[in-house]
Amino acid sequence: MAPNPKAPRSALAIYAHPDDAELACGGTLATWAAEGTTVHIVVVCRGDKGSSVPVDPDQLSTVREAESRKAALLLGAHEWQCLGHNDGELSESDLLRRELVRLVRTLRPEVVLTADPTSVFLGPGYFNHRDHRVVGWSVLDAVSPGSSNPNYFPDLGAAHQVQRVLLSASLEPDFWVDVSSGVDAKVLAVLAHETQLVGGSELGVDASLVGEMIRSRASVEAKGTSLQLAEKFRQLRLVQDE
Numbered sequence: 724m725a726p727n728p729k730a731p732r733s734a735l736a737i738y739a740h741p742d743d744a745e746l747a748c749g750g751t752l753a754t755w756a757a758e759g760t761t762v763h764i765v766v767v768c769r770g771d772k773g774s775s776v777p778v779d780p781d782q783l784s785t786v787r788e789a790e791s792r793k794a795a796l797l798l799g800a801h802e803w804q805c806l807g808h809n810d811g812e813l814s815e816s817d818l819l820r821r822e823l824v825r826l827v828r829t830l831r832p833e834v835v836l837t838a839d840p841t842s843v844f845l846g847p848g849y850f851n852h853r854d855h856r857v858v859g860w861s862v863l864d865a866v867s868p869g870s871s872n873p874n875y876f877p878d879l880g881a882a883h884q885v886q887r888v889l890l891s892a893s894l895e896p897d898f899w900v901d902v903s904s905g906v907d908a909k910v911l912a913v914l915a916h917e918t919q920l921v922g923g924s925e926l927g928v929d930a931s932l933v934g935e936m937i938r939s940r941a942s943v944e945a946k947g948t949s950l951q952l953a954e955k956f957r958q959l960r961l962v963q964d965e
């Protein structure tokens with residue numbers, strides 16, 4: 724249960740919407756990137772419905788891509804890409820699994836980060852977004868056996884064994900990353916998502932409160948450990964003798 728400070732050689736964060744990775748694991752990605760980890764961020768949906776008022780979906784998506792690319796740079800990520808699905812229209816399809824297997828086999832990460840799909844009821848007035856659950860399950864299925872077994876999808880490249888999966892927003896966390904050196908970059912990366920700061924659908928807070936909110940959350944997530952600021956995950960070790 725102790726925090727493990729070891730940074731992986733490469734990490735692939737796959738999340739549903741343009742600001743999800745930053746909020747869920749931005750401190751971890753920034754910390755690891757500064758320690759030499761090759762970080763890739765992949766967004767499955769294009770963020771076209773990320774507003775509480777009616778918008779032009781293509782226009783919003785274009786702005787959110789620019790925001791996301793800026794955020795990825797601030798975190799020190801090597802690459803950012805979007806799979807271009809419409810928000811709210813995802814399903815656990817073979818098509819999505821194939822896209823994710825191709826991604827994993829191409830980027831060949833040591834660690835994959837995504838949302839814990841078993842987290843549904845996260846508070847008295849909030850249950851987890853369908854897109855988050857669909858992406859979480861689809862990423863797990865794409866990692867194993869989808870990518871690791873050469874008999875699955877033989878047309879999508881050489882098999883690749885991901886060593887660890889870290890699931891954010893988990894109700895059963897067992898792994899903590901010290902983000903004291905990465906939290907400032909996380910705050911800046913979240914602030915890069917300007918469309919989400921006031922009246923946004925998921926974040927919905929004023930810019931002046933973002934830093935305080937993120938540091939306070941990191942402090943809460945560190946409780947029970949020796950750390951001051953942390954992000955917590957459920958860890959799946961797919962290679963036991965690592």
Ligand SMILES: [Zn+2]
Pocket residue numbers: 739740743852855925
């Ligand atoms: Zn989201």
